Amino acid sequence: MSLVIDLFLEFVLLSLVAFGGATALLPEMHRVVVEQYHWLDDQTFTHLYAIAQAAPGPNVLVVALIGWEVGGLPGALATTLAMCLPMSILIYLLIDRWEGFSGQRWQKAISLGVAPLAVGLIFSGATLISLAASFGLVAWGVVLAVMVINLRSGLHPLWLIAAGALLGLGGWL
C-alpha cells in the first residue's frame, strides 16, 4: 500500500512541473523511477517508453505503463490519476478567469520563458532513453535517420515507428 502511495505522491509532484506534457517529463520519470527508487531497471524503462510510443492515445499514458510495472493495477491507476487530477482541478477553477489574465505581461513572459526549457527537457529525454538503451552505432544511425526524415518529409511518424520495429525484429539494433 505504501508503494502505491509513494507512486501517487511522486507523480503528483511530477504533474506540477509537466510543462510540455508527459514527453517533457521522461527525464524526471527516469530519475525518480529508475535512479532514486530502483522500481524499474534501465531496460524495462526503455521498453515501456517504446510500448507507449506504439500505442494509440494521449502520450500521458506512459505513466500508466510505469505504474503497472511498479505496482500492478493500483499502481497504474495511482500514476494516471496523480498525473491528471491536480491540473484538472486547477483548470476547472481557472478557466472562467483565463480571458482576464490571458495576454497580460506576466502570462506572456511565462509562456515565452517556458518554451526553451521544454526544448531542453525533450532533448534530455531523447538523450537519456538512448543512453539507457545503450544504443550501438546502427541504432544511433536509426535515431539520426528518423530525425532527419521526420524533419524533412511529411511521412507519418507511425511509418517510422514501424520501420524501427522491423529493423529491431531483424536483430540489427
Added chain:
Amino acid sequence: METTPKPVEPDLMALFLGFSSVGLSGFGGVLPFARRMLVEERGWMTAEEFNTQLGLCQFLPGPNVVNLSVVVGKRYQGVAGAIVAPLGMLAGPFLIVLLLAMLYDHFGSLPLVQGMLRGVAAAGCGLLFAMAWRMGNSIKSKRLFLPFSAFTVLAIAWMRWPMPYVMVVGLVLSGGLAYWMLGRK
C-alpha cells in the same frame, strides 16, 4: 454573414463517446484529433474558442488534451461533465496500454520482442530529437533564449538534478528575461 450550424448541447454520454473517439484515434499525440472532433465534426466549439481555451491548457503544466477535455466537459455539463469527458478520453487507451503491459509481462523476455522494442525506442528517440529541433527553431530571439535550453540539458541530462528545482530556477531566469524584454517594447 456566415451561417454556422447551431451547436447541439452534448449530454454526458455524448461527451464520453466524443472524447473516447479522440483518445483512440491518435498515435503520438491526439490534439489534432481533438480539434477536428470539437470544431469541425460536432461544432461544440468555434475555432476561436478552441484557440483561446487551448491557451490555458497549454499554459498550465500537465497533459494538454486532458486539460482540454475538462474545459469542454465543464462548459456543457458542469462538474459531472468535467469528470466524464477526461474519463472518456483516457478509458479506452488506458485499457489498451494495460493489455500491452500484460503481453509485455508474458513475452517481454523473448529476444525477438526485445529487439522490436529497441527498434521502436530508437525511432521514438529520433522523433523526440526532431520535436526538440522544431520547437527550438520556433523560438524567437534564439541567441537570448537557447542558452536556457542548454542549461536545462546540462542540469537534467548531465547533472541529473531534480526537475522541480531546475524548473523553478529556469523559469525565474528565463521568464524574468522575457518579462524584461516585453516591457522594453
